Amino acid sequence: MMRQLFYSLILIPLLLLNSSPAQAVEAPDVLVKNTTEKMLAAMDAKSKDLEEDPTLIYGLVSDIVLPHFDFVRMSRSVLAKNWKSASREQKLGFVRAFRDLMVRTYAVALLEYTDQKIHVLPVKMKAGDKNVTVRMEVLQNGKPPVIINYRLGLKKKGWKVYDITVDGVSLIANYRTSFAAEIKQQGLDALIARLEKRNEKVEG
Numbered sequence: 001m002m003r004q005l006f007y008s009l010i011l012i013p014l015l016l017l018n019s020s021p022a023q024a025v026e027a028p029d030v031l032v033k034n035t036t037e038k039m040l041a042a043m044d045a046k047s048k049d050l051e052e053d054p055t056l057i058y059g060l061v062s063d064i065v066l067p068h069f070d071f072v073r074m075s076r077s078v079l080a081k082n083w084k085s086a087s088r089e090q091k092l093g094f095v096r097a098f099r100d101l102m103v104r105t106y107a108v109a110l111l112e113y114t115d116q117k118i119h120v121l122p123v124k125m126k127a128g129d130k131n132v133t134v135r136m137e138v139l140q141n142g143k144p145p146v147i148i149n150y151r152l153g154l155k156k157k158g159w160k161v162y163d164i165t166v167d168g169v170s171l172i173a174n175y176r177t178s179f180a181a182e183i184k185q186q187g188l189d190a191l192i193a194r195l196e197k198r199n200e201k202v203e204g
Contacts, residue, residue, distance in 0.1 A: 028152045028159040029123040031068060032134045036118060039064045043110065050111075057107040065106055070153060070160035071099045077162065078175045082183050090188055097195035098175075104199070105171075116140055130154040 026034070042060050043050065050056055075095045076083045083091065117139040125132045131153050138146040151163040163172040182191050 025154075025158050027123065028125070028132050028150075029120055029134045031152075031159050032136065032150050033120040035065060035068055036120070036136070039110065040113070040118075043113075054111060057111055058103050061103050061107045061110065066099065066103060068159070068161055069099075069102065070155065070162045071095050071102070073153065073160070073162045074098065074102075074172060077172050078179060079183075079188075080176055080180065082180070082188055086188055090192065093192045093196075094188070097192050097199060100199040101195055119145075132159075 039060065042064060043057070046056065046060070072095060075091070075098050078098065079086065079094065086094070119137040119139065121135045121137070123132050123134050131151070134150045134152060136148040136150065138148065140146065147167055149165040150161050151165070152159040153162050163170055165171065179191060182194075
């Protein structure tokens with residue numbers, strides 16, 4: 001009986017180590033690095049198509065990059081106090097509109113990419129950390145590197161991005177300020193309608 005218990009205690013960690021890779025949570029810095037490389041590889045493979053129709057970039061961003069974003073957390077942070085007072089329909093509408101806005105924002109940034117070298121630094125984290133920052137450096141000839149920090153939170157299905165800062169400027173904080181002023185003047189429904197209209201125009 002004791003021998004069986006002894007072997008069980010040895011085998012349990014080994015079974016965990018040999019579990020399917022699909023069950024393992026990808027490290028946040030590895031996730032950022034692999035997603036970036038996958039996106040750039042897809043752009044390179046479709047470079048001719050993108051030259052003829054740049055709007056194809058939206059589909060690539062939606063398929064490759066955005067599944068790794070936590071849009072509910074981002075939307076809640078952007079709306080701040082307005083999130084609490086929003087109805088369920090308003091929350092859902094804003095999340096959808098904000099997601100489409102992120103597609104456009106990310107796509108425009110990628111279309112300006114011209115073979116710069118990208119370096120993702122190893123993340124510094126402790127056991128049990130559920131929020132981390134992954135630092136990326138975009139190296140430019142004759143210019144200081146552009147520093148991009150991805151802030152990620154741990155969810156049940158892995159790490160998700162909930163904010164991006166570029167050279168110290170937070171994407172979420174920037175939208176929070178501008179949207180708060182717009183909501184105060186015209187209301188949340190007007191903001192959602194404006195975003196939806198702009199998204200439809202871009203898609204068209």
